[in-house]
Amino acid sequence: MTRYGMVIDTTKCVGCMDCVVACKTENSVPEGFNRDWIAYETNGTYPNLHMEIRSERCNHCDNPPCVYCCPCGASHIHERGGVILVHHNKCSGCKACIAACPYDARFIHPDGYADKCTFCIHRVEHGLEPACIAVCPTRCMHFGDLDDPNSQVNTLLQSRRSSSLLGEAGTKPQIFYLT
Amino acid sequence: MRELTLTRDNALIDPSLQIWGWEIPLYLFLGGLVAGMMIISGYFVFKGRHKEVSCSCVALPLLGIVLLSIGMLALFLDLDHKLYAWRMYTTFQVASPMSWGAWILILVYPALLAGMLVRLPAFLTARLPWLKTYSAKLTASEGATRTVGVVNMLLGAMLGIYTGILLSAFGARPLWNSPVLGLLFLISGLSTAAAFVHLVSRDRHESMMLAKADNGFLAAELALLTLFLIGMVSSTRVHSEAAQLILTGSFAPVFWVFVVGLGILIPLFVQTLAMRGRIAHTPVAPMLVIAGGLILRFVIVYAGQVSHWTKTALTK
Numbered sequence: 001m002t003r004y005g006m007v008i009d010t011t012k013c014v015g016c017m018d019c020v021v022a023c024k025t026e027n028s029v030p031e032g033f034n035r036d037w038i039a040y041e042t043n044g045t046y047p048n049l050h051m052e053i054r055s056e057r058c059n060h061c062d063n064p065p066c067v068y069c070c071p072c073g074a075s076h077i078h079e080r081g082g083v084i085l086v087h088h089n090k091c092s093g094c095k096a097c098i099a100a101c102p103y104d105a106r107f108i109h110p111d112g113y114a115d116k117c118t119f120c121i122h123r124v125e126h127g128l129e130p131a132c133i134a135v136c137p138t139r140c141m142h143f144g145d146l147d148d149p150n151s152q153v154n155t156l157l158q159s160r161r162s163s164s165l166l167g168e169a170g171t172k173p174q175i176f177y178l179t
Numbered sequence: 180m181r182e183l184t185l186t187r188d189n190a191l192i193d194p195s196l197q198i199w200g201w202e203i204p205l206y207l208f209l210g211g212l213v214a215g216m217m218i219i220s221g222y223f224v225f226k227g228r229h230k231e232v233s234c235s236c237v238a239l240p241l242l243g244i245v246l247l248s249i250g251m252l253a254l255f256l257d258l259d260h261k262l263y264a265w266r267m268y269t270t271f272q273v274a275s276p277m278s279w280g281a282w283i284l285i286l287v288y289p290a291l292l293a294g295m296l297v298r299l300p301a302f303l304t305a306r307l308p309w310l311k312t313y314s315a316k317l318t319a320s321e322g323a324t325r326t327v328g329v330v331n332m333l334l335g336a337m338l339g340i341y342t343g344i345l346l347s348a349f350g351a352r353p354l355w356n357s358p359v360l361g362l363l364f365l366i367s368g369l370s371t372a373a374a375f376v377h378l379v380s381r382d383r384h385e386s387m388m389l390a391k392a393d394n395g396f397l398a399a400e401l402a403l404l405t406l407f408l409i410g411m412v413s414s415t416r417v418h419s420e421a422a423q424l425i426l427t428g429s430f431a432p433v434f435w436v437f438v439v440g441l442g443i444l445i446p447l448f449v450q451t452l453a454m455r456g457r458i459a460h461t462p463v464a465p466m467l468v469i470a471g472g473l474i475l476r477f478v479i480v481y482a483g484q485v486s487h488w489t490k491t492a493l494t495k
Contacts, residue, residue: 037187071277072266093259102351112260
């Protein structure tokens, strides 16, 4: 089985927002909305501060509450790589999936349906990387099969310390941040 | 210190969720009210007392149909992809409380219609005399009549509990994530339905009976509300901080004054005095109960959307 995921190196990310612009262009994300975004997190007490910059998006969780709560079967787990997608022509716009997501990764597209990151599955199915990763100038983002022990994402996870967002929410996110 | 800045600014998502406006709390209130009406009328039908209570068994089923339809209209207005609303009825998603709700609503209508046939309102029989035939067939069998009562009580309980489970199943919103919410909304629905009969029934005996029952429901609601808050405060930090939104935060004035004070404590006090003959019965008490039930749904829906795993964790 293939299980797609991302590994993002926070020590390399400079928050340039190229990934954000690439996503908007590639997926025609409407004005005023973002499928991916940058998080700047500062911890500590001055002068001992530590700053982390992260490129964030839908975590394509392995235990996805957005899929479970959907009354129409529109939110679903794609057969390829466990990617979480939305059938636009099944979505009633009830917004349950938005309430269910602890990452607030979803929004209502101006056309009425729930929208979010797709891991650029239309590119991945043609052997390409997601648009955000393809344009990253520091090459801090990596996409691959988490079920393949020899994949680059797994090699990175085995060799570096990593964390995922809100693991305590229990959704088993599939994006990992190298720290 | 922990400071988090996001470049995301999605409409209705940031800075805090505002996806559900007045439509959802209104629907949850009407759903709960109709659930209460079904249980009350179902109880009298089951007990074979439908001939002695005119309001509960004549008005409530028909009114239930009207109020539930208004609620479903509100639900429809909330949908952002309205042309695809029918998609809910092409599938049953067992893990989705909303899917359960959609199908429960479909079952509730025939149950209410059957409840209405047990004692038809006079203006309906005048306009649609053929209804009398069906009514006579139904009431000829005591077993069938009692079944209608049981089905109404069961579906009413499912409808009332579902309105709470709908919210409590969202683990991402800490304030909603309590199993008590289903029972709280059910009892609040029963309380508002009893208050409604107390308010409108012209039969003094029926009115007093439901006022007495409402005192019990209000006391139970107060206990459940307390349990809900104890559960929240004694849970994780995100849940405890979510509870502070209604205990001491921006929603606290509305919660304490309109939900707890005017919505539960004062009507409970006034109705207890009236039951004991210390003061005259006043329609103000049931009116406050009904308003309190509506405001409870507004406070829970709005504050729940503000409650969050990340944002609450950032307050310290």
